[in-house]
Amino acid sequence: MLAPFFGTSLLTWTSVIATVLGGFSLGSALGGFVAERPRMVALGNVRSALVATAVLMAVSPTLLGLFHSWGARGTGGMMITVILVFFPASVFVTLPSPLLAKLAIEARPGREGSSLGIVLAAGSVGAIFGAVLAGFVTLPLIGSTATFAACAAAALLCLPFARGRPSGAVGPNTAVCISAIGFVALAGLAGAPACRYESGLSCLDVVKRGPEVMLVSDGTIQAAERLSSTAEPGELALPYTQWLWDRLDRDLGPAPSVLFVGGGGYTLPTELLASRPKARAVAVEIDPLVTQVVRDHLPRAGEAIRRTGYDAAISAESGSHRLGLVHADGRVYLNETEHRFDAAVMDAFSSGSVPAHLVTRETFERLRSIVDGPVYVNLIDRPDGPLSRGVHAILRGLYPHVEAVRGPTSARGRGNVLLAAAPAPLDALDGLPEDYTQTRVSEGRAFTDDRGSVGHR
Secondary structure (H helix, E strand, C coil): CCHHHHCCHHHHHHHHHHHCCCCCCCHHHHHHHHHHHCHHHHHHHHHHHHHHHHHHHHHHHHHHHHHHHHHHHHHHHHHHHHHHHHHHHHHHHHCHHHHHHHHHHCCCCHHHHHHHHHHHHHHHHHHHHHHHHHHHHHHHHHHCCCCCCHHHHHHHHHHHCCCCCCCCCCCCCCHHHHHHHHHHHHHHHCCCCCEECCCCCCCCEEEEEEEEEEEEECEEEEEEEEEECCCCCCCCCCCCHHHHHHHHHHHCCCCEEEECCCCCHHHHHHHHHHHCCCEEEEEEEHHHHHHHHHHHHHHHHHHHHHHHHEEEECCCCCCEEEEEEEEECHHHHHHCCCCCEEEECCCCCCCCCHHHHCCHHHHHHHHHEECCCCEEEECCCCCCCCCHHHHHHHHHHHCCCCEECCCCCCCCCCCCEEEECCCCCCCCCCCCCCCCCCCCCCCCCCCCCCCCCCCCC
């Protein structure tokens, strides 16, 4: 749910985990004081906490969009938003736990240890079940907005178990509970989804803007096609893909075998196969939903997938089937494949960040062992930023010839940084895309599996 607004990286997940655990800690502490109150008062407080949990969970997707629209950006904006959205709900959802533990202990005199252990184990099992259910079932099927509404409904379903509220006790009355139920139902049914297509891995939109159709993932443009029939062969919509294609076109022969780690909009595999009838390609895309959306909405790439695509995990290329489709993590495929390639393109992203395990020395050492020719890398970073320096250091240690270009920077100071590394000298291109320049990358620390990139905001 955060990805469309703030992307995903180690910093994002660290902030979420720390915030939620902090809320759990405070909720447990406050719940301890609640548990010491008279039974009916404590039950009323628990009912109030459950109602508050439900309302806060149901409104979370709206709050994320609201804070982002108010200008929350960067690491600071992301952390503030995470705290404001997730911390209060984390406090309230944990507040009933100490009372539950106390009731369990009182119900089994003399067996306090096992009673407490069962309560703690039940909490852990519930958390595990909820995580698995959300990640594997509800997020792919109904999306994040409805998933949060379902969590809110689950909190409200616990209200009957905190019964026994006498007149004058603290706690929400029937009208408040009914209002909360109605609010949660409205949030689940009428709440706007974060994106048009959603899986457990991607949040996708397809946007038509003038003569172009764009694939947008987690708020970042991942690919684009020109709809105009007058587009020249080899003329691509996005400047970074144009440079990558110009390099591929200049460096490769008439029948290359090329590995693409990161399918995205399948722009480059489509251009390769269209321009070279004897070329072969394997595209590794972790999310099958991306492939399906491209097939349905990007005309040229969709036609290439339908006409030349085959499932490389279960069959080999044959005849016109020259585009192998692999739905797997890029690193897993690299580790397991027995195929060899003439070139490789590393263009995998999770929101606006490159997955850290795909930019380590071990990753590129494996690439070097299965790719006989050049390797091309697309990054998003600040000019001469830490990610660029780290990957450049890796490539310089593995290849004698490395070149780098960078595109214009956004308002946040980041832009495409493109690297090409080869065992043989790279011929100069006739020109660069508009606003792209050759760049020098400073010395940096080469990332490893043990000490990788932490991502960036």
